[in-house]
Amino acid sequence: MSSDAYMQIRTALDSTTEVTGGDARTNIGAVFIQKEIDRMIVETKNLETDFARLVARKVMRQKAYIWNLKTSLGSTSKTAVYSEGGTGTPQPNQYLQLFAPAIAYRSDYEVTGFVQASSASYFDALNEEARDALRSHAFTEEQMFILGDDVSAEATGLTLNSQVGVTSSFKGLKQLLSSAVAVADGDTGGFADASTAYGSTRSSTITDREYALNVKTLCTSSSASSPLSVNNLNGAITVGNIAGAKRANRIFLVSERRMDEISALIAPEGRYVVGARMVELDGGMSILSWKGIPFISSRLMALNGVTSSNGTSVTFADTDNNVLLLDMNNIVFYNVSGVDTKHVPLIGSDSGIRYDVEGGYFKTYGVFVVKKFNTQVVIWNLSAPTV
Numbered sequence: 001m002s003s004d005a006y007m008q009i010r011t012a013l014d015s016t017t018e019v020t021g022g023d024a025r026t027n028i029g030a031v032f033i034q035k036e037i038d039r040m041i042v043e044t045k046n047l048e049t050d051f052a053r054l055v056a057r058k059v060m061r062q063k064a065y066i067w068n069l070k071t072s073l074g075s076t077s078k079t080a081v082y083s084e085g086g087t088g089t090p091q092p093n094q095y096l097q098l099f100a101p102a103i104a105y106r107s108d109y110e111v112t113g114f115v116q117a118s119s120a121s122y123f124d125a126l127n128e129e130a131r132d133a134l135r136s137h138a139f140t141e142e143q144m145f146i147l148g149d150d151v152s153a154e155a156t157g158l159t160l161n162s163q164v165g166v167t168s169s170f171k172g173l174k175q176l177l178s179s180a181v182a183v184a185d186g187d188t189g190g191f192a193d194a195s196t197a198y199g200s201t202r203s204s205t206i207t208d209r210e211y212a213l214n215v216k217t218l219c220t221s222s223s224a225s226s227p228l229s230v231n232n233l234n235g236a237i238t239v240g241n242i243a244g245a246k247r248a249n250r251i252f253l254v255s256e257r258r259m260d261e262i263s264a265l266i267a268p269e270g271r272y273v274v275g276a277r278m279v280e281l282d283g284g285m286s287i288l289s290w291k292g293i294p295f296i297s298s299r300l301m302a303l304n305g306v307t308s309s310n311g312t313s314v315t316f317a318d319t320d321n322n323v324l325l326l327d328m329n330n331i332v333f334y335n336v337s338g339v340d341t342k343h344v345p346l347i348g349s350d351s352g353i354r355y356d357v358e359g360g361y362f363k364t365y366g367v368f369v370v371k372k373f374n375t376q377v378v379i380w381n382l383s384a385p386t387v
Contacts, residue, residue, distance in 0.1 A: 041134060041341050041362075048138040050298040051253060052145050052333075055368070060334045063102055065369055068095040071209040096209045098198035102336050102367040103170055105144075107137035110346075110359030126358060136160060137341060137362050145333075145368050146253075146300045148172025152318060154303065164303050164318050171197075173253075173324065174304050174316070176370045177378050179214035180204040183312055187218040187239045191306060191314045191380075197373070215373050216243060219381040223311035227383045228261060228323060230275070233290050236325040236377040245327045245375035250293050253324040255301035261385040262295055263288060293325070306380040320384050325377035335366035 045053050072094045109129040119125050143159055143166055150165035150172075165172065180202035181190025194202050203210035216239045220226035233252070240250065254262060266276035267288065279289040288295045305321030308314045345360040370376065 040131065041343075044131060044134040045138045045341070048135050049142040050296055051300075052138065052142040054251065054296065054328065055145065055331055055333050056328070057333045057335060057340060059336075059338050060102075061337055063336065064099045065102070065334045065367055066097065066099045067369075067371060068097055069209075069212055069372065070094070071096050071212040072207075094209055096200055096212065098200060100170065100198050100334075100367045100369050102334070102365055103168065104363065104365045105137075105140070106361045106363035107133040107140070108359065108361040109133040110357045113356045113358070116358070130360070133362055134341070137364070140166060141364070142298065143300055144169040144172055146173050146298060147303055148175045150174055150303075150318070154318065158299060158302065170367045172368060173326075173370070177215045177324065177373075177376055178202065179217055179378075180210075181214055181217075183222050183308055183314060185219060185222045185311070187216065187235050189219075189222060190214055190217050192312070193314065193316075197370075213373050216240065216375075216377040218377060218379050221311075222308050222381060224309065225307060225321065225381050225383045228258070228265065228379070228385075230265065230273075232323070232379045232382075233266075234275075236323075236379050237291055237293065240325055240327065240375060240377050243375045245329075248330075248375060249328045251326050251328060252290065252293055252295045253301060253326055254295055254297050255320045255385065256297050256299050257302065257385040258320060258323065259288075259295060259297035266290060306378065308381055314380075321380060321382045323379040323382065325379070327372065327375040330370065330372035330375060332369050332371060333366055334369060335364060337365070339363060339365040 070093050078090050109132065111126045111129050115125050140160060147165040148171045149167065149169040150163070151167050152164050154162055154164045165174070175195075176197055178193045178195055178197075179190030180192065180194040181188075181204045183189050183192050190204065192204075194204070196202070197213045200210055200213060202213040204214075205211060216236075218232060218235050218239060220229065220232065236252075240246070240248075252262075266273050272278075275291050277289055277292075278286045279292070279294050280286050301322070301324075302320040303318045304324075305317040305319035306314050307317055307319070307321050341362050341364055343360060343362050347358050
């Protein structure tokens with residue numbers, strides 16, 4: 001796409017005709033420019049993200065997403081076996097109201113007229129800068145989804161901002177997938193972490209409504225890191241099934257190096273063990289799966305870890321010690337009024353920038369939401385992958 005056509009999109013994203021907002025110099029209509037912008041956004045998101053592109057995106061028309069988490073049926077069942085003439089009082093559900101405020105984030109780009117003119121024979125500077133802004137937007141969004149607002153320093157060069165998460169972000173999987181239940185081996189424990197989620201504090205007491213804010217956890221040992229095993233994968237699926245996620249759309253989310261370890265574990269020398277196979281996702285991409293649940297790898301999972309060396313307390317670390325089994329039916333990104341990677345072009349006549357500059361920005365208003373916790377499973381205290 002030429003830079004001339006690209007820059008003349010002043011009203012393209014809101015246009016309903018092929019003329020309004022178009023480029024009179026090239027005779028390219030706004031609708032066609034809009035399609036090109038949309039294609040660029042989709043292509044970049046698919047190329048730059050692994051997890052974020054799998055998260056359902058829905059629209060809300062308020063500044064925060066508010067929902068009720070059903071927590072308990074109480075002591076009397078809604079359904080009962082009864083004798084002729086018998087009566088009973090149904091127990092109403094209890095609800096815990098949660099809320100997640102949306103944030104605004106944007107990725108800017110600009111190119112001077114001199115750079116465009118002096119590089120036009122071999123390099124479309126404006127196009128490349130716009131794509132680079134999109135790449136940053138998509139990757140930073142994935143960073144927020146997985147690592148949230150963790151502001152600790154990251155020294156490996158994995159992220160774009162030298163931080164584990166993003167300052168002032170919404171909460172990500174690293175903060176949301178926790179549990180106040182006491183630490184234990186196997187699949188009956190938690191992280192002894194009475195942190196908050198969407199305005200409510202987790203409880204380890206099963207009769208409290210806040211108990212529903214706890215995820216399921218599983219480990220081989222709570223006092224020493226252990227290698228990932230097939231038993232871990234099976235156990236995570238089983239506890240998820242028991243919690244009600246048996247027929248949910250689920251994925252295992254792992255790091256890139258963990259994916260190599262999983263490949264060696266369930267498909268040694270390219271031969272699948274029982275339970276392992278390849279599945280095809282939308283777009284024709286084939287990936288490993290275990291019992292029909294696909295493995296999705298993201299480089300950012302290398303900074304999401306929970307460990308314990310004493311079986312009593314845990315350390316939330318920026319290390320590769322977790323595998324997540326996610327119920328994707330209950331993980332959603334809500335954008336405000338459809339403002340989702342919306343492009344806003346700027347040219348030099350704008351008083352806010354220099355006159356010999358063309359550019360723009362991509363903006364999103366929204367919030368990442370885990371709507372239900374007890375169907376999410378964290379396999380933790382794993383040894384770092386060595387493959």
